[in-house]
Amino acid sequence: MTESPAPLWEVFIRPRTGLAHRHVGSLHAHDAKMALLSARNIYTRRGETLSIWVIPSSAIVASDPGEKDMMFEPTGSKIYRHPTFYEVPDEVGHM
């Protein structure tokens, strides 16, 4: 019997409450249950986590690195979005 390759999953773990899930790597598994179990076995051997998310890599939609400049330039050049752009008079104190 020729084996069918197991699909790729991305693994995210939340180390403690209050923190967001963080991407830690990937693994191959045939279904969600095995993906979750494998993620626990591979990526959490020292009590690093409270919660694991596994997502089929094919479900991830990513921005195109080739379009990086065009996509993100507007977000970098609008300096008036930063509080430091504005001067607060000394007499007013902290704002």
Next chain:
Amino acid sequence: MYAQALSASDPTPLAAEDPAKLAAFQARVDAEEKIEPNDWMPEQYRRTLIRQISQHAHSEIVGMQPEGNWLTRAPTLKRKAQLLAKIQDEAGHGLYLYAAAETLGIAREELYEQLLTGRAKYSSIFNYPTLTYADMGAIGWLVDGAAIMNQIPLCRCSYGPYARAMILICKEESFHQRQGYDIMIAMCRGTPAQREMAQDALNRFWWPSLMMFGPHDSNSTHSELSMKWKIKRFSNDGLRRKFIDATVPQAHYLGLAIPDPDLRFNEAAAHWEHGPIDWDEFRRVLAGEGPCNRQRMKHRRRTEADGAWVREAAAAYAAKQLAPAEQAA
């Protein structure tokens, strides 16, 4: 350390790459920017990394065998549990590294195929046999110690997924070395027979551990490009020297003798100088003529075949869960 047998000839030689793209790529590497999976990279960078990362992964998996040999015979439950944890870690390290290699555009199945057919190499140290339990101490102390020397700089390698895998690995590797040294301490504080066994293990693993760092810089081909692309951050001799300087005092603490009559401390340079390494032995072992090469590969192939029913069952079960929806329709 894992870049053995890299081919000098390449399908897309550097000369054929777009010079503007190459220059932009080099500028990013020089600025310590990480290269991520979908970024442009020279074909040779991609192929060098696939080779090096996968050989690193193969080394972790094959490296489970010499230690697995003593798992059931480790003298106490505590030692069995520690050794088991180390071996499990190694399986995990292999998996992190295979995952990193795959981001460069190669299937897991193909990487396994390269190992099983002998086309890919793994670290030559794992072709040596483990003859006594003291070898568990020597391997953790020396082999993992050497690996740590090599892996810490790799945490800053230019390729993002490899660097991140190395960070995960380094966190766990320190336990491996300490576990091994702990065994050495126990044996060296034990009976004369145990001390002799510890000395014998050091005698057999010292030179192969030094060889892990690869040929002398003067004989190391391909290093230049790897250094330029920040895949390799320090020279072979540089890392080897760091390892020797760190390890000699550790051996002295144990009351053990390093099996090198030419080992002496150079006061002026503040470094330990060592005797000649037998590079013929290194070449033979790398070429498949080491004590355990055939055994390691035979075991790996058999394990792969023996595990097929598990993989097939998992695939069949997953397919079956999807099927009822179609049958009902």
